[in-house]
Amino acid sequence: MSILNTTLENQSEKNQSSMKHIFFALLIGTTIIACSPQESPKSAFFNEMKTLCGQTLIGESVFPDDSTHVLYGAALQANFVTCTDTELRIPFQVNEDKSRTWILTLSDKGLLFKHDHRHEDGTPDTLTNYGGWATDAGSRFTQSFPADAETGALIPEAVTNVWTFTIDREAGTFTYFLERHGKPRYRAEFSLK
Numbered sequence: 001m002s003i004l005n006t007t008l009e010n011q012s013e014k015n016q017s018s019m020k021h022i023f024f025a026l027l028i029g030t031t032i033i034a035c036s037p038q039e040s041p042k043s044a045f046f047n048e049m050k051t052l053c054g055q056t057l058i059g060e061s062v063f064p065d066d067s068t069h070v071l072y073g074a075a076l077q078a079n080f081v082t083c084t085d086t087e088l089r090i091p092f093q094v095n096e097d098k099s100r101t102w103i104l105t106l107s108d109k110g111l112l113f114k115h116d117h118r119h120e121d122g123t124p125d126t127l128t129n130y131g132g133w134a135t136d137a138g139s140r141f142t143q144s145f146p147a148d149a150e151t152g153a154l155i156p157e158a159v160t161n162v163w164t165f166t167i168d169r170e171a172g173t174f175t176y177f178l179e180r181h182g183k184p185r186y187r188a189e190f191s192l193k
Contacts, residue, residue, distance in 0.1 A: 041138050041140060042110055044139075045111065045139065045140055045141065045142070045143045045165075046104060046106045048140050049167070050083055050088060052080040052192075053081075053088070054081070055080050056079045057077065057078040057191060058077060058190065059076040059077070059188050059190030060075075060076060061073070061076065061187070063187035064186070071094060071186070071188070074094045075095050076092070076093070076094060076188055076190070077093040078090055078091075078092055078102075078174065078176075079092075086107065087103065087104065087105050087106070088102075088104040089101055089103055092176075099118055099120075100116070101115075101118070102114075102176075103115075103116055103131075110133050110134055111133065111134040111143060112131065112132070112145075113133075113143075113165075114129050115128065115130050129150065130155055130158065131147070131163065132161075132163070133145060133146075141168065141169070142164060142166040143164070144162050145162065145164070146161070146162045147159055160180055160181050161179070161180050162180075163176070163177070164179070165177075167192070169192070172191060173189050173190065173192060174190040174191075175188070175189050175190070176188045176190075
């Protein structure tokens, strides 16, 4: 019986020792996680967008539902092809027109969104490089970009523009939305499936 008691006591000490090691490992792991710098919503959104790299998303114009609108019924593609740790270049193709590229740049200043318009020979269009900086109200899945001063000087009527990107994993959609004067102006929806 004493051999059995000794064996059980030794096993109990080993279990307590193992539990102590597990407890300390969890404590250290929790401390490391708690001390990690918090990812900003702008950075989190950029990284969420970056998960789409290598994909071509097919979409359609959903607003305005007006057959006279230049993008009504057009075949839309958002091509997530060029991605770095600080910049995403997303060619936005309308039918066969490949003149548009969305550019998201992450820096110490924040998150910048610009439209790059080019002619077929690669030279910049007269209306290019408009957009703005993300507001502080965004999240990992949505960011809004009010028009900056450069946009206002380039396109005076677009001074109140706000562009919004939204990734909705549950609905399986990626959305580009433009407001002007606080009213919807254009919305394109792309499938994530």
